[in-house]
Amino acid sequence: MIWLTWRQFRTQAAVVIGGLAVVAIVLALTGPHLVSIADGYLKVCRVDKDCGVTNNPVLTTDPRLEGALNVLVILLPALIGIFWGAPLIARELETGTYRLSWTQSVTRTRWLAVKVGVVGLASVVVAALFSLMVTWWSSPIDRANLDQFGPTFGQRDLAPIGYTAFAFAVGVTAGVLIRRTLPAMAVTLVAFVAAREALTFGLRPHLLPPEHVVSAITSVNQIGFNLSPSGLQVVGTTPNLPNAWVISTDFVSASGQTPTAQFLKSACPKLLNAPPGGGPSGGGPPPAFRECAAKIGARFHEVVTYQPANRYWAFQGIETAIFIAVALLLVGLSFWWVRHRLS
Amino acid sequence: MSAVIDAQGLGKRYGRKWALTDCTIEIPAGHVVGLVGPNGAGKSTLLNLAVGLLAPTAGTIEVLGDEPAGSPEGLGRVGFVAQDTPTYSGLSVADHLRLGAHLNPTWDQGAAESRIDQLGLDPDQKAGKLSGGQRAQLALTLAVAKRPELLILDEPVASLDPLARREFLQILMETVAEQEVSVVLSSHLVADLERVCDYLVVLVASRVQIAGPVDDLLAEHRRLIGARRDTDALPANQEVIESSHTERQSTFLIRTTDPIFDPAWTVEEVGLEDLVLGYMGQAASAARNERSTLRLHS
Numbered sequence: 001m002i003w004l005t006w007r008q009f010r011t012q013a014a015v016v017i018g019g020l021a022v023v024a025i026v027l028a029l030t031g032p033h034l035v036s037i038a039d040g041y042l043k044v045c046r047v048d049k050d051c052g053v054t055n056n057p058v059l060t061t062d063p064r065l066e067g068a069l070n071v072l073v074i075l076l077p078a079l080i081g082i083f084w085g086a087p088l089i090a091r092e093l094e095t096g097t098y099r100l101s102w103t104q105s106v107t108r109t110r111w112l113a114v115k116v117g118v119v120g121l122a123s124v125v126v127a128a129l130f131s132l133m134v135t136w137w138s139s140p141i142d143r144a145n146l147d148q149f150g151p152t153f154g155q156r157d158l159a160p161i162g163y164t165a166f167a168f169a170v171g172v173t174a175g176v177l178i179r180r181t182l183p184a185m186a187v188t189l190v191a192f193v194a195a196r197e198a199l200t201f202g203l204r205p206h207l208l209p210p211e212h213v214v215s216a217i218t219s220v221n222q223i224g225f226n227l228s229p230s231g232l233q234v235v236g237t238t239p240n241l242p243n244a245w246v247i248s249t250d251f252v253s254a255s256g257q258t259p260t261a262q263f264l265k266s267a268c269p270k271l272l273n274a275p276p277g278g279g280p281s282g283g284g285p286p287p288a289f290r291e292c293a294a295k296i297g298a299r300f301h302e303v304v305t306y307q308p309a310n311r312y313w314a315f316q317g318i319e320t321a322i323f324i325a326v327a328l329l330l331v332g333l334s335f336w337w338v339r340h341r342l343s
Numbered sequence: 344m345s346a347v348i349d350a351q352g353l354g355k356r357y358g359r360k361w362a363l364t365d366c367t368i369e370i371p372a373g374h375v376v377g378l379v380g381p382n383g384a385g386k387s388t389l390l391n392l393a394v395g396l397l398a399p400t401a402g403t404i405e406v407l408g409d410e411p412a413g414s415p416e417g418l419g420r421v422g423f424v425a426q427d428t429p430t431y432s433g434l435s436v437a438d439h440l441r442l443g444a445h446l447n448p449t450w451d452q453g454a455a456e457s458r459i460d461q462l463g464l465d466p467d468q469k470a471g472k473l474s475g476g477q478r479a480q481l482a483l484t485l486a487v488a489k490r491p492e493l494l495i496l497d498e499p500v501a502s503l504d505p506l507a508r509r510e511f512l513q514i515l516m517e518t519v520a521e522q523e524v525s526v527v528l529s530s531h532l533v534a535d536l537e538r539v540c541d542y543l544v545v546l547v548a549s550r551v552q553i554a555g556p557v558d559d560l561l562a563e564h565r566r567l568i569g570a571r572r573d574t575d576a577l578p579a580n581q582e583v584i585e586s587s588h589t590e591r592q593s594t595f596l597i598r599t600t601d602p603i604f605d606p607a608w609t610v611e612e613v614g615l616e617d618l619v620l621g622y623m624g625q626a627a628s629a630a631r632n633e634r635s636t637l638r639l640h641s
Contacts (some may be wrong), residue, residue: 003445007438010433096429098484103394104446105419105489107412343398 001106001114009119010082016126023072023130030062037061038140056144066141069147073134073155077163078192080123085171088119089334093179093342113336116331120168127164133229139227148312149245154200161319169190169327169334174212176334176342189265195326199319207318208311210247212341213239213304217251217297227267234259238304243309251300259300268292345409347372347493347525348393353403354401357390362388364549366401370527370542372493375519379619380527384547387426390497394423394529407493419449422486422524424496428479432471436464439481440488445491450555455488460515474508479515487518494518494630496528500535512539531614545619546636547626557615564618565603566611567595585621597620 040056045051089112092098102108129284142152153159170191174184217223224235236249251259268288307315348370355363363385370376378386391397392404395412402639407419427500430439436459444450461467462474462480470481479499486494500508516539519526530536536543545552545558553560564584571593574586581603585596596613613621 001446004442006432007442095432096425096427097431099396099423099425100429100485101488103418103421103423104395104443105448106413106446107418109414110415169354208576247415338533340398343396 001111002118005115005118009084009122012098013122020126020129020133022331023069024133026065026067029131030065031137034061034137034140036060040142051100058067058140058144063152066138067139069134070152070155073130073160076127076130077167078158078163078189080126081167081171081188081192082185084123085121085168086116086188087181089176090179090181091340094181098342101162108338110333112335116172116334120165120331122173123164123168124161131155131160135302146242148243148309148313153244153315154196156312160322162323163196164206165327166195166323166330169330170195173330173334176337185289188314199257199322203322203334204315204319205247205307207315208307210307216303217293217300217301217302220293221295222302223251223293225292233261234264234296236304237304239302239304241304241306242310245307245314247305247307251296251303252303253278253300259296263299264292267295344407345372348404348527349406350392350402350404352388352402353389353392353399354383354405355397355540356400359472361400361409361549363392365401366546366549366551368544368546368551368554369441370544370554371479372525374527374547375516375528375540376460376542376544377533377536378527378544378546379536380529380531381623382531382544384546386531386546387497387544390495390527390529391425393423396425396496397534416636419447419489420492422452422489422620423489423493424479424494425488426484426497426499427502428475428482428499430470430473430478430481433469435467435469436473436481437471438468439485442588443485443488451488451490455484456515458484458488474507476503476511479503481513482491483511483514483518487522487524488521491524493532494524494526494583498529498531500530501532504627508535509538513557533619535543537615543615543619545622547623548630550626552622552626561613563598564613565597565599565622566605566613566617567608568595568611569594571609 038056041056041058042051089098092101098303099106101111138152138156142148142156145152148156154163167188172187174191175181176188178184178187223239224237225233232249236251238246239249253259255342268291348368350366350368353363353368356359366385368387372454372479378389380386388397392399393406393411395406395410395418402409406454407420408418409420410422412418433518434442440452440455440459442457444452449571459481462477464477464481464486468477473481483496483499486496499515500511503511512535515526515528518524519539528536528540541557542555543553569592570578571588571591574583574595577583577595577597580601581595581600583595584598587594596617
């Protein structure tokens with residue numbers, strides 16, 4: 001059975017392994033250059049004591065390759081789900097070849113176990129290798145960006161492995177349930193994108209209870225203003241927590257209230273008349289701004305809600321575990337369906 | 344003699360539609376059994392139940408004394424050529440033999456290779472490029488090379504041209520002669536079966552209309568032609584299968600084990616095709632009567 005699975009799978013496997021090899025060569029050739037640029041910048045900026053995020057030349061060295069890699073690593077799980085997962089069983093059901101396989105001296109449970117096992121394992125290995133390559137190549141850029149919970153969170157380390165296992169399982173299950181290759185591919189894409197969006201934006205912020213930092217408003221730089229049709233709003237500027245995931249920055253009074261439009265109107269009448277345009281600009285903040293900030297600082301303190309930087313691996317682990325668990329459930333459903341419903 | 348297929352009250356439902364209802368059938372070992380019936384009689388469903396591709400909704404079915412496809416060993420004892428003879432279009436002929444060798448412990452690679460050679464098939468040819476007849480031959484080779492005790496073929500020649508059809512049945516006959524294998528073969532064309540079968544089962548609307556060795560069936564059936572008379576006027580030992588009347592003349596297809604002495608009749612032997620058509624016609628008119636009776640009652 002392993003032979004048959006491999007025989008049916010080897011062309012697709014060769015294409016992907018070939019692609020992976022090409023990417024590996026490109027990354028191996030360009031990666032060291034990025035590292036040397038990053039190291040060179042650090043040496044200079046440490047002497048000048050102006051190491052920052054925005055002016056690091058590593059961020060502008062290979063933007064096209066960086067963009068392409070990020071797109072590829074996002075697409076890879078979907079592609080594996082669509083081209084490896086969905087047709088795996090659907091094509092057999094669609095073309096009728098399952099009637100040939102299921103009447104050899106192999107039970108259909110074993111048939112399915114070997115197919116899903118071999119191709120599923122290959123999917124996970126490909127995802128792991130690709131993620132490893134991208135993570136290694138991007139490490140100088142990621143170290144400069146200091147935004148590990150940002151858009152790259154799902155493109156590094158463990159996350160792509162979980163996504164790929166899940167996408168593959170969605171493909172297999174869709175194929176088993178729908179029994180037609182093309183519709184199964186379409187459903188796989190839609191289901192995968194929906195699940196990833198739901199987890200990234202819906203579930204991920206709640207995976208662990210966030211931490212809070214409460215601090216007095218001592219600097220004008222902690223405050224920004226928004227003038228919207230509904231009135232003046234005060235917003236917190238991003239606090240300096242490298243690699244942490246800042247979920248919100250709020251201003252709260254001792255009694256737990258946030259600044260109302262009414263309070264702002266009375267505290268900062270001058271700002272209402274002359275829109276400050278967001279924050280301090282060249283030549284320091286205008287006097288009206290300072291006055292207003294001082295009044296807000298007298299009544300409110302700043303509360304930063306965030307996930308600390310050292311929770312990165314916990315988040316990677318939990319998210320990957322969730323996707324792998326759902327993948328296993330889906331595979332279980334496929335087995336049950338093939339045994340009991342496809343007859 | 345034990346039954347290769349033993350079905351009791353077997354039924355299969357798809358959604359709300361029954362493809363097979365209350366089918367009871369025992370097919371003995373050691374024969375080439377032709378399963379014949381009109382389209383939709385449930386032949387294909389019955390055979391797919393027998394190889395375990397389908398599971399019964401009602402009743403039971405045993406194949407070689409076991410639950411169909413219950414174990415790898417059980418699967419190995421039954422060879423199956425599915426309708427439209429599916430093969431992997433991207434795999435070559437040789438790959439299909441390798442597939443058979445990897446998936447069947449009882450596989451006979453030498454026999455499979457010599458058969459492919461004998462058929463003149465190119466081992467490197469992709470199965471998708473084979474003609475319908477060649478594909479059917481490849482599927483038969485796969486089913487035979489695993490050395491089954493029972494070979495089940497579901498409409499294997501339905502989509503083949505007459506020449507390919509004859510060749511396929513020829514090879515099948517040679518196989519049966521070489522190996523001690525029971526064969527069950529379905530078709531809606533009696534002419535195909537006549538050439539190869541020594542046992543016949545006529546299935547109409549899930550019901551076995553008649554079953555038995557072909558020679559016995561032919562010996563027991565006669566056509567009577569003579570002056571017009573009523574069906575009821577025939578003696579009790581002559582079961583009327585089919586009757587047709589013109590103004591002056593009556594023709595009966597009868598089943599009897601006794602000699603016919605009535606000199607008023609011209610007695611003719613019956614061919615297999617006429618016999619089968621007679622039973623199919625009987626079942627069809629019975630169904631018609633049932634429907635009209637139902638209509639009268641409602």
